[in-house]
Amino acid sequence: MKWTSEDTSMYLQSKEYVDTAIIPLVQIGFGNNVKSLAEEGEYTALITEDLERQLKGRVFLFPACTYISGQMTDGEKTIQQWYHEVKDNFKHIFFITSDDLWRNVEELHKDMVIYLPAIPLEHMDESLKRKMIEDQVSQILNIFLQSWKAS
Structure with a gap:
């Protein structure tokens, strides 16, 4: 489910089954690194959208x-x-980011922050891009499953 009026209506009807929040963390800025920040944001969005699709x-x-x-x-x-x-x-809250600064934040609910090194996708073949995203999503699914089992 996403932050849309249709999905929030579904959430309100079935919230006892929706126990996991995914919150993408995206750094923005217009300095010399604007392109790499955009790539990080794009990569994080692709991963989190695929997670939502698989775990709707x-x-x-x-x-x-x-x-x-x-x-x-x-x-x-x-x-x-x-x-x-x-x-x-x-019950479960995960922040997902490609900003490596979050890796160093020890006290800030470190088990909830999932760092994904961004992979430049701009010139990548579409099938390879899809495969890379699927592989990353598979790893995150394992983290989610471990969290769900532990509770």
């Missing part, structure tokens, strides 16, 4: 939580706010 009815994909490049402290505060907003409605 079990997960809720929120819109990306964006934060300004170089303002990590504000980003940390923002995801703390996200966490507190959704924790009463979702």
Whole structure:
């Protein structure tokens, strides 16, 4: 389910089955690295959309939580706010990002932040791109399954 009026209606009817929130973390900025930031955001979006497609009815994909490049402290505060907003409605909360700065944030619900190194997809053959995304999604599915089994 996604953050749309149709899907939120479905969520309200079946929320006892939807126990996992997926929140993409996307860094934005217009410095020298604007293209790499866009690639990270695109990659994160492709992965999270595929996860939602495969797990529809079990997960809720929120819109990306964006934060300004170089303002990590504000980003940390923002995801703390996200966490507190959704924790009463979702048993499992996962933040998914391609920004490697999140790998170093130890105290910030480290088990909930999934870091994916972005792969430049711009010039990649469509079938290879699909395969790369499927492989990454498969790894994340294993993380989700472990979390679901542990609870």
